Amino acid sequence: MAYKGLPTDKVKLMPVLLLMSMCLFAGIVLTSFKTETVRTNQVADTVRQSLIADMSKLKQQSQLLAVTLELLMQEQASLEQAQEAFYQVKQAYKKVEYMAEYLDPELAKRINGAPLPKVLVEEVNYQTLHFQKPSVRTFPPEGLQVLEELVFAEEVEPVIAKEAIVLAHGLQDAVSLLSGSLYQQPLSDKQILESLREQLVRVVAMGITGFDAPAAGCELAHVALALQPVLHAAQLYDSSLSGKAKTYSSKAVEQLQQAVLYLQQHPAFDTFDRLYFTRELADLAYAALTALQQELLPTAASVHKPVNDHASSLFSADFLQAAYFAKQDRREQKPELIELGKVLFFDPVLSANNERSCASCHVPSKAFTDGQARSIAFDFKGTVQRNSPTLLNSVFSNAYFWDSRAIYLQDQVPDVVVKSDELHGNYEEVVLKLQQSSEYRKLFKRAFSSQADNGLSTNTINRAIAAYVQSLVALNSPFDRYMRRETEQLGASAKRGYNLFMGKAACGTCHFAPTFNGTVPPRYLESETEVLGVTASADFAHPTLDEDLGRAGVIPADAWKHSFKTPTVRNAALTAPYMHNGAFAVLAEVVDFYDAGGGAGLGLDVPNQTLPDSPLNLTEGEKQDLIAFMESLTDTATVYAAPERLPQFPKKAGLNDRLIGGRY
Ligand code: HEC
Ligand code: HEC
Numbered sequence: 001m002a003y004k005g006l007p008t009d010k011v012k013l014m015p016v017l018l019l020m021s022m023c024l025f026a027g028i029v030l031t032s033f034k035t036e037t038v039r040t041n042q043v044a045d046t047v048r049q050s051l052i053a054d055m056s057k058l059k060q061q062s063q064l065l066a067v068t069l070e071l072l073m074q075e076q077a078s079l080e081q082a083q084e085a086f087y088q089v090k091q092a093y094k095k096v097e098y099m100a101e102y103l104d105p106e107l108a109k110r111i112n113g114a115p116l117p118k119v120l121v122e123e124v125n126y127q128t129l130h131f132q133k134p135s136v137r138t139f140p141p142e143g144l145q146v147l148e149e150l151v152f153a154e155e156v157e158p159v160i161a162k163e164a165i166v167l168a169h170g171l172q173d174a175v176s177l178l179s180g181s182l183y184q185q186p187l188s189d190k191q192i193l194e195s196l197r198e199q200l201v202r203v204v205a206m207g208i209t210g211f212d213a214p215a216a217g218c219e220l221a222h223v224a225l226a227l228q229p230v231l232h233a234a235q236l237y238d239s240s241l242s243g244k245a246k247t248y249s250s251k252a253v254e255q256l257q258q259a260v261l262y263l264q265q266h267p268a269f270d271t272f273d274r275l276y277f278t279r280e281l282a283d284l285a286y287a288a289l290t291a292l293q294q295e296l297l298p299t300a301a302s303v304h305k306p307v308n309d310h311a312s313s314l315f316s317a318d319f320l321q322a323a324y325f326a327k328q329d330r331r332e333q334k335p336e337l338i339e340l341g342k343v344l345f346f347d348p349v350l351s352a353n354n355e356r357s358c359a360s361c362h363v364p365s366k367a368f369t370d371g372q373a374r375s376i377a378f379d380f381k382g383t384v385q386r387n388s389p390t391l392l393n394s395v396f397s398n399a400y401f402w403d404s405r406a407i408y409l410q411d412q413v414p415d416v417v418v419k420s421d422e423l424h425g426n427y428e429e430v431v432l433k434l435q436q437s438s439e440y441r442k443l444f445k446r447a448f449s450s451q452a453d454n455g456l457s458t459n460t461i462n463r464a465i466a467a468y469v470q471s472l473v474a475l476n477s478p479f480d481r482y483m484r485r486e487t488e489q490l491g492a493s494a495k496r497g498y499n500l501f502m503g504k505a506a507c508g509t510c511h512f513a514p515t516f517n518g519t520v521p522p523r524y525l526e527s528e529t530e531v532l533g534v535t536a537s538a539d540f541a542h543p544t545l546d547e548d549l550g551r552a553g554v555i556p557a558d559a560w561k562h563s564f565k566t567p568t569v570r571n572a573a574l575t576a577p578y579m580h581n582g583a584f585a586v587l588a589e590v591v592d593f594y595d596a597g598g599g600a601g602l603g604l605d606v607p608n609q610t611l612p613d614s615p616l617n618l619t620e621g622e623k624q625d626l627i628a629f630m631e632s633l634t635d636t637a638t639v640y641a642a643p644e645r646l647p648q649f650p651k652k653a654g655l656n657d658r659l660i661g662g663r664y
Contacts, residue, residue: 043237059175059179094223094226099229102195104178107177110142110174112145114141115214117139145213149215197290199230200282231253234253249292255281259281274498278483287313320514320519340468345359346643347662349434350461351424351662368391368392372387373387389567389575393570397518402565402567403554404527411462434461479498479629480633504622505622511569530564533602534580534581540596546581572587573634588623595623601613
C-alpha cells in the first residue's frame with residue numbers, strides 16, 4: 001500500500017505531542033531516582049509474565065481434565081488417568097493461587113472453594129426479619145474440591161463421571177475469566193506484596209491443615225508449590241533492591257527457601273511439625289515481607305480492613321483490628337466511652353426488675369460466660385434458649401450470636417435489653433430511668449462530648465456497651481507469647497496439641513488461626529457457621545439430635561439446618577459447659593464427640609453435616625494433648641475487674657442498693 005503521509009490536522013499536533021512525551025520522559029527519569037517503586041516495576045512485570053504463563057498452563061490442564069473425564073465415560077481412559085489429570089490441574093492452580101485469590105476471591109472460590117452448597121440470601125435486615133421472609137437460593141457446590149470428592153470416590157459410576165465433566169467445564173470457564181482479568185491490568189508492587197503476605201497466612205492457617213483436600217489426602221507437596229511463587233517473587237525483589245529494603249527481602253528469601261524445603265522434606269501429613277514450620281519459618285517470612293512492604297510503600301494502618309498491614313506476626317495482638325469488626329470509628333474507642341460501657345454492662349438498672357445485668361450471664365472470671373448449660377432467664381424461672389458464649393475476643397467476627405443473626409456488635413444490645421427472658425426492659429423506659437441520675441448524665445456527656453448526638457439515648461447506650469465489648473480482647477495467652485517468640489516456655493503436650501489441632505484432628509479447618517473461631521483467613525471478611533450434628537446430651541451411647549435449627553431458624557435454608565457459628569476455643573478452659581446448648585460439661589466430652597465424627601458419626605441422620613462423619617481415631621494421649629493446647633489459650637494476663645461503684649439515683653433511693661453485676 002502506498003504511503004500517503006499524515007493528514008494535516010495530525011501534523012499540527014506533532015510539536016505538542018513531542019513536548020508532552022519529553023515531559024513524560026523527564027518525569028519518569030526524575031521519579032525513578034526518587035523512589036524504589038519504579039525500579040521494582042520491572043519486578044512487577046516479570047511476576048505478571050510468569051503468572052500469565054502459569055495461568056495458560058492451568059487452562060491447558062483443565063481442558064485436559066475435561067477431555068480425560070469424557071474418555072473415562074467412554075471407557076477409553078482409566079480412573080487412574082483421570083485422577084492424574086486432576087492432580088495436574090490442582091498443582092497448576094497452586095502456582096497461581098496467591099494471585100487468583102488476591103485479585104478475584106469470588107472467582108477463586110468457584111475454582112477452589114469449599115465443597116459446600118452456596119446459599120444466597122436476598123438482602124436481609126435483621127430488624128425487619130420477623131415481618132418479612134427473606135428469599136433464599138441454594139447453588140450446588142463447584143470447583144476442584146467437589147471434583148476431588150467425585151474423582152476419588154470409592155466407585156466412579158457414569159452419573160458421577162457425567163457430573164465431573166460438567167464441573168470440569170465450569171472450571172475451564174472460571175480459569176478463562178481469571179486469566180482474562182490478568183491480561184487486562186498491570187500489577188503493582190502493592191498488589192504483589194499484599195498477595196504474598198496473604199498467601200503466607202493462607203498456608204499457615206489453611207494450607208497445612210489440609211482444608212482444601214477433602215478426599216485425596218493433603219499433599220504437603222502441594223503446599224510447597226503454593227509457596228514457590230512467593231519465594232520466586234521475593235527473589236526478584238531481592239535482586240533489584242539495595243539498602244534497608246534489601247535486608248528485608250534477603251531475610252524473606254532465606255525464610256521462604258527454608259519453608260519450601262521443610263515442606264518438601266516432611267511430606268507426611270500426620271507427623272508434619274506445624275508448630276515449628278509456623279513459628280520458625282513462615283511467620284518470620286511474614287515479618288520480613290511486612291517490613292519490606294512498609295519500607296517500599298509506607299502507609300498508615302487502615303482500620304477499614306480486618307488485617308493490620310503493620311503487624312509483623314500472625315500472632316501479634318494487633319494482627320486483626322477490633323475496630324474493623326466492631327465497624328466503629330476508631331475514635332470511638334476512647335477511655336471515657338469504654339468506661340461508660342463497662343458501668344452499663346455491670347449495672348442491673350438496664351433490666352426491668354433492676355436485678356439483672358449483662359454481667360449476670362457474662363461473668364468476668366468465667367471469661368464472660370456463666371457456667372450454665374443455658375442461661376437462667378430474667379425472672380429466674382427456667383432458662384433462655386442457649387448457652388452464654390464468651391465475650392473475650394468475640395469482637396473478631398463478622399456476625400454475632402450462635403445463629404449469626406446480628407451483623408453489628410451494637411445490634412445485640414437492644415436484642416438483649418428487650419428480650420423477655422433476658423433483661424425484659426422497655427428500652428425507652430431504660431433511657432428515662434438513666435436520665436434521672438446526674439452521674440449518668442455526666443458520664444454520657446463525657447463519653448460523647450465531640451459527637452452531635454451527645455445525649456443519653458438508646459443509640460448512645462448501644463454504642464457505649466459495644467465499645468466495652470470491643471475492648472474485651474485477650475490475646476496474651478501462653479500460646480500467643482510462645483508464638484511471638486516472647487518466651488520459650490510452652491508445655492510439650494500443648495505443643496503436640498497444636499499440631500493435632502491444625503493437622504490430624506482437623507479442628508483448625510473450622511476454628512481458624514489466630515482467633516481459633518470461624519472468621520476465615522487470610523482476609524477475615526467472613527465468619528462461618530457449620531453443621532456438627534450436636535447432640536442433646538453427652539450420652540453418646542443413646543444420641544439424639546439437638547432440636548435447635550440454628551441459622552435456619554433465622555433464614556430458612558435447608559443447608560443451614562442446625563448450623564451454628566464456629567465459636568472461639570480461646571479461654572475454653574474457663575467457658576464450660578460447651579456448645580450452643582451447653583450439652584457437653586467438659587472438654588473431654590467435646591473431643592470425644594469430634595473423635596466419633598459428630599452427630600452423623602454417632603449414627604444420627606444429619607444429611608447436611610459439614611463436619612466429616614469419619615472417626616478421627618485419636619488416642620487417649622492425643623485427646624489429652626488437644627485439651628492441653630486449648631488450655632494454653634487461656635489469657636489470665638489481663639484482669640477484668642467490675643467497676644467499684646455504680647452511679648447513684650438521688651431521687652430514687654430504692655435503686656441505690658442495686659448489686660454490681662446484678663443477681664444470678
Ligand atoms: C439472661 C442471660 C444474658 C444476659 C442478661 C445477657 N446475655 Fe449476652 N448472651 C446470652 C446468651 C444465651 C447468648 C447467646 C444467644 C444466642 O446466640 O442466641 C448471648 C450472646 C451475646 C453476644 C454475642 C456473642 C457472640 O460471640 O456471638 C454478645 C456480644 C452479648 N451476649 C453481649 C451481652 C450484653 C452487652 C448484655 C447486656 C446488655 C448481655 N449480653 C446480656 C445471655 C445473656
Ligand atoms: C466442621 C467445623 C468444625 C470442626 C472441624 C471443629 N469444630 Fe469445634 N466447633 C464448631 C462449631 C460450629 C461449634 C459450635 C457448635 C454448636 O454449638 O452447635 C464448635 C464448638 C466447639 C467448642 C465449644 C466452644 C464453646 O465455647 O462452647 C470447642 C471446645 C471446640 N469446638 C473444639 C474443637 C476441637 C478440639 C476440634 C477438633 C477435634 C473441633 N472443634 C473441630 C465447628 C468445628
